[in-house]
Amino acid sequence: MIVDVHAHVLLPSLHAEVESRAPEGVAAAAELDTRRNGAASQRVSGPMVAARIPRLIDVAERLRVMDEQGVDRQWVSASPNHYYPWAGEELAVFACGEANRLIAEHAAHQPERLLGLGLVPLQWPERARELLDDAVIARGLLGVEISSGAGDVELSDERLEPFWERAAELGAPVFIHPFGCSLDERLDRFYLANTVGQPVENAVALSHLIFSGVLDRHPDLRIVAAHGGGYVPTAIGRSDHAWRVRADAQGCQHPPSHYLTKMWFDTVVHDPRALRQLIEVAGESQVLMGSDYPFDMGSEDPVGFVRASGLSAEAERAVLGDNAAALEAPKRRDER
Numbered sequence: 010m011i012v013d014v015h016a017h018v019l020l021p022s023l024h025a026e027v028e029s030r031a032p033e034g035v036a037a038a039a040e041l042d043t044r045r046n047g048a049a050s051q052r053v054s055g056p057m058v059a060a061r062i063p064r065l066i067d068v069a070e071r072l073r074v075m076d077e078q079g080v081d082r083q084w085v086s087a088s089p090n091h092y093y094p095w096a097g098e099e100l101a102v103f104a105c106g107e108a109n110r111l112i113a114e115h116a117a118h119q120p121e122r123l124l125g126l127g128l129v130p131l132q133w134p135e136r137a138r139e140l141l142d143d144a145v146i147a148r149g150l151l152g153v154e155i156s157s158g159a160g161d162v163e164l165s166d167e168r169l170e171p172f173w174e175r176a177a178e179l180g181a182p183v184f185i186h187p188f189g190c191s192l193d194e195r196l197d198r199f200y201l202a203n204t205v206g207q208p209v210e211n212a213v214a215l216s217h218l219i220f221s222g223v224l225d226r227h228p229d230l231r232i233v234a235a236h237g238g239g240y241v242p243t244a245i246g247r248s249d250h251a252w253r254v255r256a257d258a259q260g261c262q263h264p265p266s267h268y269l270t271k272m273w274f275d276t277v278v279h280d281p282r283a284l285r286q287l288i289e290v291a292g293e294s295q296v297l298m299g300s301d302y303p304f305d306m307g308s309e310d311p312v313g314f315v316r317a318s319g320l321s322a323e324a325e326r327a328v329l330g331d332n333a334a335a336l337e338a339p340k341r342r343d344e345r
Contacts, residue, residue, distance in 0.1 A: 011312060012333035013075075014184070015235055015275045015299030016083040019065035020091055020111045027093060027104055034095050045189055045206075047197035057305050064303035068118040074303065075122065079312045081330070083302065085116055086126040086154040089188030094132050094159035101130035105140045113148040124337065125150040126184050132159035134168035138175045145181045151337060152182035152231070157214035164214050165221030177229040182273075182336055185214050186235040203306055211239025216248065219268045222261045228271070231336055233297065237278035242269060242290050266290065273336065275299030276328065277307060281318035293324040297333050 028035040043051050063070045065088065075083060093104050109127035116125040127144025129137040144150040153176075158164060164185075176183050190196060190206030215238055218224055224232075234241075241248070248265035251258040261268070269291045277299045278284050288296050298315055301307025308314050315328050 010081045010330045010334055011079060012082045012084070012298060012330045012337075013078075013080045013300050013302065013311060014084040014233060014297045014333050015186075015277055015307070016071075016085055016302035017065060017088045017304070018085050018112060018115050019062065019088045020108060021066065023091060023104060023107050023111060026107065027096070027100065030103075031096065031100055034093070034100075038093070038095055042189070045193050045197060046200075046202045049198070050200050050202065053200075061303045068115060068123075071302075072119060072122065078300070078310060080300075082122050082124065082333075084124050084126055084151060084182075084184070084333070085112060086184055086186065087112060087128055089154075089156065089186055091128065092131070092156050092159070092188055094156065094188075096130070096132070098130070098133050098136065101133050102136055102140065104128070105130050106143055109140070109144045109148045109150060113150055116150070126152050126154045126182070129153050129155060129172065130159075131155050131162055134162055134166055134172065137169060137172035141172060141175055141179070141181065145179050152176070152184065154184040154186055157185060157187040157210040158217075163217045165217035165223065170226070173223055173227045173230060176231070177227040180229070180231060182231045182233050184233045184235065185211065187211055187214065207236050208239035211236050212241045212244075215239070215241045215272070216265075219248070219265045220252075220258060220260050224268050224271055225262045232272040233336070234272060234274050235277060235299065235301075237276065237283065237287050238269075238272070238274045238291075242274065242287050243283070245269060245290060270295060273297055273332065276311065276315060277301050279308075281314075284315070284318045285320070288320070288324060288328075293320075293327050294332055294335075296328045297336075298329050 087108050091108055105128040112125040116123040127150045129140040141153055144153050187207050187210030190210050196202040196206050245266045252264050273295050274287055274291055275297050276284055298311055300311035
């Protein structure tokens with residue numbers, strides 16, 4: 010069984026409804042996205058996304074591409090433009106609930122091949138646990154997708170403790186996928202908003218989880234980091250050094266590198282050397298195949314990338330599917 014844990018779906022009806030309820034918010038978010046990415050990148054991204062809309066919304070097209078890639082199952086998560094981190098409480102809760110419903114409907118067309126990840130309103134942390142239950146209990150989704158933070162809410166925020174507690178209790182994977190980077194115009198050329206911004210945001214999110222002790226308090230959490238965890242796995246020595254020499258960096262019980270073996274990471278690193286290093290620091294049991302389907306910053310041949318990376322037969326089998334199946338197992342047993 011070959012599993013792709015990083016694949017997206019677009020929800021046009023949800024976006025239309027959000028825009029009808031809050032046109033100013035949608036317009037302001039689009040303006041911020043343009044400012045962060047720059048006009049040149051937006052001129053490339055618009056046609057790229059438009060050309061991929063059938064892959065993003067049509068189940069038959071999704072399954073066709075999966076067959077071409079040799080992928081047996083996808084974890085399907087919302088395109089991150091559906092986070093709506095600017096939305097007020099009522100709209101945010103509606104948007105996440107509707108996303109959960111639509112993703113469940115999409116996956117239900119082929120439930121043995123498609124497992125959905127829902128959304129929670131991260132900017133309203135007091136409602137995150139409620140929408141996690143909506144996704145996993147009410148809608149039967151595998152887990153949820155979150156950004157690297159929202160508004161003034163970092164992943165170390167104490168208000169998220171009930172959410173982390175419930176995610177650990179359910180054994181529900183929490184897929185961390187950033188959208189946007191707070192470095193803003195510093196990254197508005199050369200597509201740096203993505204090539205630099207996404208790894209930065211991954212690193213910030215995971216560092217908040219590690220240094221704040223979230224993973225000590227909730228050791229059963231199943232955190233899955235997109236984009237190979239960004240810069241954290243490759244620069245973990247600096248974090249370990251800070252933990253050893255700085256009292257203000259000792260909010261966790263163990264050196265930060267310890268926690269890399271307690272999280273999972275996808276293979277969207279674009280370099281066989283980076284993949285081998287990720288496996289070296291996190292362990293072959295902690296890496297999952299991902300494609301970032303169907304965007305151009307993903308992989309058209311995620312299976313081939315893993316197989317060409319010089320892994321041992323055991324590591325290759327684990328990364329291609331065994332590790333993902335182990336994360337799915339508790340939820341799938343509950344469904345039966």
